[in-house]
Amino acid sequence: MLVYKTKKFIFVMALTIIVLVLVLVLAFSLSIDNSFVTAQTKDLPRSSSSNQGKVFVMYAASLLKTFEDNFGPSFQKETGYTYEGEARGSVQVANMIIDGLRTPDVFVSAGTIPIMKLMNSSTGNNNGGGIGKSSSSTNLAEWLVKFASAEMVIAYSPTSHFYSDLEKAGIGEIPWYEVVSKQGFKFGRTDPELDPKGYYMIITAKLSNIYYNDSTIKQRILGDDDRNPKQIFPEEILKSILEQDQLDAVAAYKHEAVARGLPYITLPPQINLADPTFSDFYKRAFYTLDSGQIVFGEPIYFSVTIPETVKNLSGAISFVNFLLSTKGERILKSQGLNYIKPVIEGKTDKVPSSIRNVTEPIKQLVS
Numbered sequence: 184m185l186v187y188k189t190k191k192f193i194f195v196m197a198l199t200i201i202v203l204v205l206v207l208v209l210a211f212s213l214s215i216d217n218s219f220v221t222a223q224t225k226d227l228p229r230s231s232s233s234n235q236g237k238v239f240v241m242y243a244a245s246l247l248k249t250f251e252d253n254f255g256p257s258f259q260k261e262t263g264y265t266y267e268g269e270a271r272g273s274v275q276v277a278n279m280i281i282d283g284l285r286t287p288d289v290f291v292s293a294g295t296i297p298i299m300k301l302m303n304s305s306t307g308n309n310n311g312g313g314i315g316k317s318s319s320s321t322n323l324a325e326w327l328v329k330f331a332s333a334e335m336v337i338a339y340s341p342t343s344h345f346y347s348d349l350e351k352a353g354i355g356e357i358p359w360y361e362v363v364s365k366q367g368f369k370f371g372r373t374d375p376e377l378d379p380k381g382y383y384m385i386i387t388a389k390l391s392n393i394y395y396n397d398s399t400i401k402q403r404i405l406g407d408d409d410r411n412p413k414q415i416f417p418e419e420i421l422k423s424i425l426e427q428d429q430l431d432a433v434a435a436y437k438h439e440a441v442a443r444g445l446p447y448i449t450l451p452p453q454i455n456l457a458d459p460t461f462s463d464f465y466k467r468a469f470y471t472l473d474s475g476q477i478v479f480g481e482p483i484y485f486s487v488t489i490p491e492t493v494k495n496l497s498g499a500i501s502f503v504n505f506l507l508s509t510k511g512e513r514i515l516k517s518q519g520l521n522y523i524k525p526v527i528e529g530k531t532d533k534v535p536s537s538i539r540n541v542t543e544p545i546k547q548l549v550s
Contacts, residue, residue, distance in 0.1 A: 237265040238498035241280075242291035243485070244270035244418035245333075245380060245435075248442045249518040250291075257514060258505045264498045272378030272418040273297040280323060286492035288499040290324070291506075293436075294379040295486045295528065296478060298327040302529060323491050326529030328542055329484040330507055332521040334457035335380075335387050337363065337448040338440040339432035340425050349432065353448045360391060363432060364403035371425060371433040373418045375409060375470055379483075380418065382470040383456055384434035385409055386480040389468035390454040409470070436483075441519025456483045457521070485520070486528075489535070500535045507541050 238258075242250055247270040255266040269287075271279070277297040279285040281304050292298050301324035337359055339349045345368055352359040363370055375381035388401035405411060416424055422443055425433050437457075440447040452458040456465060465480030472478060487506060489499045505511050512522045525542040527534055534542070 235263070236495055236498060237267045238289065238495055238502050239287045240266065240268045240289040240291065240502060241276045241285060241287040242268060242270055242289075243273045243276075243293035244378070245293055245439050246270065246291065246485075247419065249438065249515070249520075252442075253514050253518065254506075254511070257510065258502060261505060261510065262498075262501050264495075264501060266502075270419050272373060272381070274300075274379060275377040277301055278377075280490060280492060286494065287490060288493045288495050289487065289502050290490050291485065291487045292327075292379075293333065293485060294383070294483055295327060295329065296379065296476075298324055298486055298488050301488070301490055302327070321491050324488045324529070325491075325533035326527055326531065327486040327488045328503070328507070328534075328538065329486045329526045329528065330523065331485040331515055332457060332523055333483040333485060334437040334521065335383060335450055335455045335483070336435055336437045336440055337432050337450070338422070338425065338435035338443075338445045339447065340428055340430065341446055342428050343431040345431050349446070349448065353446065358395070359448045359450070360395070360400045360404055364400075368432070369430045370404065370414055371416050371421055371430040372405075372414050373421060373434070374415050376473055378418045380434060380436065381415075382472070382478050383483060385470045386465070386468045386478070387434075387450065387454050387456060390465065390480060393464075393467060394451065394453045438515075438519035456480060458482065484523070500537060503535075503538050504541075507538065 240250070240255075246254075250268050250270070255268050258264070259266040269285070273292040273294065274297050276285070276287075276290060276292070277300040280287070280290070280301060290298065290301070302322055304323045305321055337349075337352075339346070343349060345362060345365060348357055348362045348365070351357045352362045362368070372384045373381040375385055385401075385405065388405050391400045391404075392398050406414065421433055422435070422439060422445070424430055425445070426443070435445075435447065437447065437449075439445075449455070453461050453464055459482045462482060465482065467480065469477050469479045487503055489496070489503065493499050507525050516522050527539065527542045531539065
């Protein structure tokens with residue numbers, strides 16, 4: 184009986200020792216894991232309760248590659264916010280916001296007219312909060328900041344059957360419009376009712392008639408219909424269609440061609456809508472939208488606003504600040520955009536102070 188109790192005691196003690204060893208091993212393992220996680224997270228973006236969550240940015244589809252491959256990831260890494268982007272024609276974005284189909288935190292537009300549409304449109308509520316206004320009727324946007332300029336070019340496929348002629352046009356040996364208007368040449372552009380580049384191309388063609396003193400150029404390169412269905416493609420896929428050899432050339436902004444590594448024909452400054460020196464000449468051509476609004480030729484500026492649909496205001500402000508920062512400027516320039524000193528249009532008193540501090544007011548509207 185004593186032997187049995189002794190064996191039982193030894194067994195219990197051994198079991199206890201084993202359990203204690205296992206507990207010590209587990210505790211040491213957890214300590215190591217915790218140290219490893221801590222070491223890993225030291226290099227990750229720091230986030231506080233004020234900069235968590237996503238920032239939903241709708242932007243001109245001509246910025247698709249720039250924003251998705253470069254700018255968006257850089258913003259996310261720099262700030263800790265989650266970047267979410269959607270690319271469409273800028274006029275289409277404005278229409279979707281007005282119709283309540285999208286509620287972005289930030290809107291980056293080609294040209295200023297799409298944001299102006301929001302500044303002239305109102306909503307009876309704040310769409311989930313807005314920027315904290317209490318009035319029953321609120322403009323969908325109060326201000327915009329112009330931060331870069333664009334330049335119209337003709338981007339073309341390096342595998343086009345007309346490649347040799349396009350190369351000659353690029354160095355001035357052949358008029359560019361003679362090549363684009365050749366029999367069988369497939370030219371692509373965007374819908375002027377949905378995308379500013381669509382109506383800018385029409386204006387460029389009209390200016391070509393004047394500049395080259397040839398009233399047939401526009402009709403020869405674009406056809407009889409400003410919305411020629413053989414040439415109109417969605418902005419989001421136009422360059423992809425070109426790269427798939429379904430088109431010979433497309434109307435493009437210079438930065439799009441640079442970002443995608445596409446060859447392009449530089450147009451004279453009198454028609455490329457990039458040189459403020461020729462602003463008066465640009466105004467000689469215009470396009471009339473279906474709404475009746477007349478769009479006159481003007482230098483093309485990219486602009487940004489925080490619309491009243493904003494849900495993550497601190498994230499939206501952070502995005503715009505990054506866009507206007509030295510790092511943002513460096514990214515945009517590397518992608519072929521012409522960066523300018525940021526300029527405010529609209530109600531400057533409604534612009535968040537951190538954004539206002541790096542801009543110059545150009546037009547003060549009455550609140």
